[in-house]
Amino acid sequence: MPSLLNLPREIRDEILWLALHHERTPPAGREQHGEEERVVIKNVNTSCLMNGKKVFYEPRPALPTAVPLLLANRQLHAEVQEAVARLQREEGRHCKVDVMFLEEKELWVTSLWTPACFRVWDQAEVTIRMVGVIPDEDLPVRKTLWNDSTGQGDFCIYIHSFQYALDCFLQAGPTGTAPGTGAEEGGAMVDRHMVVKHLVLNFITPTTDDQHPLASPRERCRCLSARRGPIPAEYNLYRKKRMRPEWVADTLCLLLRYMNAGASFAGTEHEEKYASLMFERVGFVTVQIDGRPYRELDVGAHVKRRESYVDADTRMYEEDGVLHPVWIKDVMAARAAAGLG
Numbered sequence: 403m404p405s406l407l408n409l410p411r412e413i414r415d416e417i418l419w420l421a422l423h424h425e426r427t428p429p430a431g432r433e434q435h436g437e438e439e440r441v442v443i444k445n446v447n448t449s450c451l452m453n454g455k456k457v458f459y460e461p462r463p464a465l466p467t468a469v470p471l472l473l474a475n476r477q478l479h480a481e482v483q484e485a486v487a488r489l490q491r492e493e494g495r496h497c498k499v500d501v502m503f504l505e506e507k508e509l510w511v512t513s514l515w516t517p518a519c520f521r522v523w524d525q526a527e528v529t530i531r532m533v534g535v536i537p538d539e540d541l542p543v544r545k546t547l548w549n550d551s552t553g554q555g556d557f558c559i560y561i562h563s564f565q566y567a568l569d570c571f572l573q574a575g576p577t578g579t580a581p582g583t584g585a586e587e588g589g590a591m592v593d594r595h596m597v598v599k600h601l602v603l604n605f606i607t608p609t610t611d612d613q614h615p616l617a618s619p620r621e622r623c624r625c626l627s628a629r630r631g632p633i634p635a636e637y638n639l640y641r642k643k644r645m646r647p648e649w650v651a652d653t654l655c656l657l658l659r660y661m662n663a664g665a666s667f668a669g670t671e672h673e674e675k676y677a678s679l680m681f682e683r684v685g686f687v688t689v690q691i692d693g694r695p696y697r698e699l700d701v702g703a704h705v706k707r708r709e710s711y712v713d714a715d716t717r718m719y720e721e722d723g724v725l726h727p728v729w730i731k732d733v734m735a736a737r738a739a740a741g742l743g
Contacts, residue, residue, distance in 0.1 A: 407477060418485040422467050425515040428500035431533050440510060445592050446573040454566035456559060457509045463577040468518040486518045494524035497576045501567065503650070505534040506629065509563050511570070513577045522741070525600040526576065530654075532608040532645060536629070564654055572596045572683045597683045597740045603654065604690040605647035617643040625649075647691050655689065655697060678729050681705050682736035685743075702743055705733055 406414060440458035448454065471482045489495075498515040514529075570578060573593040610616045617625045621640060626649075628640035680701065687699035717728040737743060 407475075411481075414481060415485065418471065418482055419488075421471065422485055422489055422517045423515075424467060425498065426464060426512070428512055428514060428529070428531070429502060429510060431502075432504060443570055443574065443578055445579060446570050447591060447593065448566055448569040454563070454570070456507070456563045457511060457567050457570070459511050459570075459578045460513075463579065464513050464516070466516040466518050466577065489517060495520040495522065496525045496527065497523055498527045498529070499571070499576050501528055501530045501564075503530060503532045506532065506536045506645070509567055511567055511578065516576045519575075521595060522597045523576075523599065525602060526571070526598045527602045527604065529604045529606060530647075530650065531606045532647070532650065535614050535644075536641065560650075560653060561656060569679055572598070572679050595683075597685075597742065599685040599742065601684050601687045602690065603651070603687065604693060605651045605696075607647050607692055608644045610644050614642050614644055617646055619646065622646070622649055648696065651689050651691060651696055655699070678733050681733045683740060683742075702737060705730060705737065 406417065409417075439461060441461045442454055442457065443459050444454070468482050468486055472479050495518075496515075497513070497517070497520075500510075500512045500514050502510040502512070504510050573596065575594050575596050579592050607616070617640070621643065624637060624640045625643055625645060628637045681704075684701050687701060688695065689697040689699070718725045719728050719731055720726075
């Protein structure tokens with residue numbers, strides 16, 4: 403019977419190398435994967451106001467590529483370990499995740515490439531794609547992710563949803579967790595203490611057609627207003643236009659400022675801890691548009707500047723005669739422990 407072990411070692415090494423580099427295909431849309439095939443993860447801690455109800459994951463997350471190979475037999479276990487060690491030496495610890503911004507009302511998160519089980523990632527590449535258009539029946543009742551959920555203007559459901567997806571990544575990893583392992587409501591919480599040295603967010607320009615053209619740069623305010631509730635009749639045409647990727651990226655960049663405020667305004671130490679999760683576990687953020695550099699966020703430098711929103715309930719500590727929020731001191735210690743500086 404043919405067997406991988408019957409092949410010369412050099413050929414086996416090449417096969418294992420190719421297997422570790424295998425990438426999955428992202429979903430094309432709702433018609434390819436029915437809505438019932440996606441689940442909401444409930445077993446991660448978060449300070450997110452929306453609690454992830456607009457963020458959907460695969461019910462059976464893909465295992466890291468190396469896992470089934472490691473379980474085959476002792477010889478392959480040893481050879482796969484050598485291949486993973488070579489991967490770390492030559493390319494680093496990388497993963498790829500797809501976030502499908504589906505019909506502008508849901509985020510579908512899919513792990514595309516996770517070669518092995520790592521806790522510290524040198525780079526996590528996240529592709530954000532806008533797929534599908536908003537169904538007409540959803541607009542009058544304000545079901546889009548652009549709806550302002552808090553009355554605070556900029557902090558739309560989209561920002562809260564992406565924060566939840568980031569919280570899931572930093573606790574459960576790129577493949578997430580599955581029902582039956584505590585993902586259902588009330589299940590055991592998961593925190594694998596993931597650290598990402600370099601987070602790359604690549605926003606892709608959506609496909610267009612005659613009925614759904616790409617909006618012009620000057621139409622940003624009208625396009626957003628057309629997605630946020632009752633509008634004048636003349637704004638109807640802006641509902642059909644596709645959002646530009648830089649608008650989606652700019653809105654997401656508010657996440658850094660929002661989470662900073664969230665850590666200081668948190669009502670409990672538990673909420674404060676998870677509001678500052680990104681500051682503890684992410685080193686540097688690069689924002690791209692179609693693979694081209696757009697913005698950069700040095701998370702460590704932001705923390706070291708000790709800028710924060712405070713109110714009467716914010717816990718403070720004194721250093722050199724100056725008061726700073728306690729969460730910043732805790733974050734700096736956590737970053738040092740994670741090797742982020």
